[in-house]
Amino acid sequence: MRSRRSSPRSAARCGSGVRRAPAPAPSVADLPAGFVRPALAGLASNEGPLGPFPRALAAMEQAASELNRYPDGGAYRLRAALAERHGVRFEEIAVGSGADGLIDGLSQAVLDQGDEIVCGWPSFPSYVIYGLKLGATPVRVPLHEHRYDLDALLAAVTPRTKLVYICHPNNPTGTMNTRAELDDYFARVPDHVLTVLDQAYFEYLDDPDYADGIEEYFKTGRRVIVVRTFSKIYGLAGLRVGYGVAAAELVTELGKTRRAFDLTTPAQEAALASLDAADELQRRRDANAQGRAELERMLRDAGFSVVGPAVGNFLYVDVG
DSSP states (O other): OOOTTTOGGGSOOOOHHHHHSOOOOOOGGGSOTTTOOTTOOOOTTOOOTTOSOHHHHHHHHHHGGGTTSOOOTTOHHHHHHHHHHHTOOGGGEEEESHHHHHHHHHHHHHOOTTOEEEEEESSOTHHHHHHHHTTOEEEEEEOBTTBOOHHHHHHTOOTTEEEEEEESSOTTTOOOOOHHHHHHHHHHSOTTOEEEEEOTTGGGOOOTTOOOHIIIIITTTOSEEEEEESSSTTOOTTTOOEEEEOOHHHHHHHHHHSOTTOSOHHHHHHHHHHHTOHHHHHHHHHHHHHHHHHHHHHHHHTTOEEOSSOOSSOOOEEOO
16 A cells, blocks of 8 residues: 555645756765765865855854844845945845855746746856746857857847856856956847856956956946855855845845845854955965966876866866
């Protein structure tokens, strides 16, 4: 006799969008027993290896005494600090559970069944996953020499295109587009398209040809949302804090898709404390550049093909 637990009739029926979306990728913890060794490291998420900033750790410890209280659902202090940091209005700052949470909320706010999203490929898979869940059609444009091909991206835009994603620098290849290439893209992209400029690795960049999406495109009136995160150089991946800078009208719509208490109190306090640690930020940026160059040299000396120039905190390597 089949139990109710195993009966397909007792299971909730998933929507068609969820059925189309791929299952989450396994992590190191999902590997079979006996396969995981203490020295085995998960590298696919490009996490910062140094942990949270000391100031962030102290802020989290202090916030622990308030864990009996619900967090600030509007993240007002954090949004105000980010607005001041970037010279934008409070109403132009959105926050979410990591950059991934913002992309999820943006998809819900913008996409309908039958809409299209355009992105380079391979790139950050959440662009495609969240579009599929809502019944949108992802248009994957192959990279050219491991970089986003912005001309091909524009050629893929149709009247049904709602979102164009540009991962800058790209995950997983670690490559970036030049300022001139992005300037040309924004000069030609149709007005009905919202561009998502994903700058999750922004703080690692010191290339003079790397464009700051907030200063150079949002503040000049382009139809863009610039997405950043505290998960990488700030070392807060486990707390999930991301933010976006966008038109106030879009931020209002994003607020409608957020859960009431998306960011915990320790997460908000850690992010606030991290913003006040410019010296630590620079120290980590310098250490990353040195370590990346050393690792690239070692890999090339060992005969591996390394995609470059890499500008984030990771390398894309052909291991044969």
